[in-house]
Amino acid sequence: MANWPSPRAGVFSMCLGIPGKIVSIQNADPVYRTGEVDFQGAVKQISLAYVPDAKMGDYVIVHAGFALNVIDEDEARQVFEDLKALGELEDAANGV
Amino acid sequence: MNHLKQFRDPDAAQTLLAAIRRIVTRPHAVMEICGGQTHAILKYGLDRLLPDEITLIHGPGCPVCVTPASVLDKAHEIAARPEVIFCSFGDMLRVPGTHTDLFSVKANGGDVRVVYSPLDAVKIARENPSREVIFFAIGFETTAPANAMAAYQARREKLPNFSMLVSHMRVPPAMEALLASPDCRVQGFLAAGHVCAVMGTEEYPPIADRFHVPIVVTGFEPVDVLQGVYQCVKQLEEGRAEVENAYARVVRRGGNPAALRILSDVFEPSDQFWRGLGLIPASGFRLRDEYAEYNAETKFGAVDHASSAEPDECISGLILQGAREPHQCSAFAKSCTPEHPLGAPMVSSEGACAAYYRYRRLEHAGR
Numbered sequence A: 001m002a003n004w005p006s007p008r009a010g011v012f013s014m015c016l017g018i019p020g021k022i023v024s025i026q027n028a029d030p031v032y033r034t035g036e037v038d039f040q041g042a043v044k045q046i047s048l049a050y051v052p053d054a055k056m057g058d059y060v061i062v063h064a065g066f067a068l069n070v071i072d073e074d075e076a077r078q079v080f081e082d083l084k085a086l087g088e089l090e091d092a093a094n095g096v
Numbered sequence B: 001m002n003h004l005k006q007f008r009d010p011d012a013a014q015t016l017l018a019a020i021r022r023i024v025t026r027p028h029a030v031m032e033i034c035g036g037q038t039h040a041i042l043k044y045g046l047d048r049l050l051p052d053e054i055t056l057i058h059g060p061g062c063p064v065c066v067t068p069a070s071v072l073d074k075a076h077e078i079a080a081r082p083e084v085i086f087c088s089f090g091d092m093l094r095v096p097g098t099h100t101d102l103f104s105v106k107a108n109g110g111d112v113r114v115v116y117s118p119l120d121a122v123k124i125a126r127e128n129p130s131r132e133v134i135f136f137a138i139g140f141e142t143t144a145p146a147n148a149m150a151a152y153q154a155r156r157e158k159l160p161n162f163s164m165l166v167s168h169m170r171v172p173p174a175m176e177a178l179l180a181s182p183d184c185r186v187q188g189f190l191a192a193g194h195v196c197a198v199m200g201t202e203e204y205p206p207i208a209d210r211f212h213v214p215i216v217v218t219g220f221e222p223v224d225v226l227q228g229v230y231q232c233v234k235q236l237e238e239g240r241a242e243v244e245n246a247y248a249r250v251v252r253r254g255g256n257p258a259a260l261r262i263l264s265d266v267f268e269p270s271d272q273f274w275r276g277l278g279l280i281p282a283s284g285f286r287l288r289d290e291y292a293e294y295n296a297e298t299k300f301g302a303v304d305h306a307s308s309a310e311p312d313e314c315i316s317g318l319i320l321q322g323a324r325e326p327h328q329c330s331a332f333a334k335s336c337t338p339e340h341p342l343g344a345p346m347v348s349s350e351g352a353c354a355a356y357y358r359y360r361r362l363e364h365a366g367r
């Protein structure tokens, strides 16, 4: 399991939520607020109406052309901190 | 930081797999609700890396697969009208109804257009005032905010030529329906992370309590899925049945307030037909009465749920309930392929049949 298969490029299925990075923001009217979001090189115009606090550089989860939430970087880091603790537990259990 | 790379890290996955192996003492059946998770599980072979005690049951969470044939029949009827521009997510084009599919309607001269966002359909309506523009508004709670916004903008702009054919599903009532069925094997759930990103997690504690099942809100990358399985198995081993959030970087308890505001302005819960599962009480969204002018059923007549039929050999209902695996269908990879799908689960990239065809076809050939 050294390498996972690489992600399929260019999939924009309706229901697959994908993370991307906000690279520009336009339109002050909250209902029509949009921005450009970069999905690993593919840049798309995305509605930011539902992420009123999102800033340039934030990562967002996008479904059907709408950013649904900003990814919380602290929570993302927490996952790997917890995993590190879990790994140490495993090592201890295995007497490493 | 590169989220995708981190959450696909094989070492992190190995840590979780080792932890799962350490805690598991007996068999457990866990259902992943969402087709996106099914896809990730097969693509990365996660089901094979897990200990034999753990069975992953694939759930009904593929919006393309559960859109009823009756609604597709209505879509095909509307899309064939000369005054109509019919806009749809691309996934829906090859899904068969009773007689045809949108792709064939288009080939026969229907003006069928693929859009990525429902707002693209609103734009087409603005630019084509002499045509009727219909958007095929399907999906779960993940697409509902997008579809709601399309209706919201159209009403605000008083666009007379825009309407939506709506077939919207809500996940929690479907989980209850599965759990209430007498032959349900599911002991724990991985809840669909992006559904919860919109709706929050408040709907789940009553389900966990009533059926005594752990429910773990789970993401879509390999590390996310394994983290969800780990937490779910840990609860099962400890005899707990709680709602836990293993996808806190995206899911907040209250969901997305801005999305929920527009969603409840436009939609209200309603009984809903699911392809393969039938009518489930309160399991859908319909347009509120204030949006009647933007409802395609007001303009073109109501969907007739009695008229549609499924091909005999397609067992998609059993597949969607997790009662059978795709390779157990006699048509799988023979008369039913992604090029010539008999049923919706073979069409959608999130459909279980398509995922098995893509990742498991060769080993099941000739069985």
Ligand code: SF4
Pocket: B313, B314, B315, B316, B319, B326, B329, B330, B331, B332, B333, B336, B337, B341, B342, B343, B344, B345, B346, B353
């Ligand atoms: S393989 Fe085809 S025919 Fe069989 S259940 Fe899946 S979609 Fe239906």
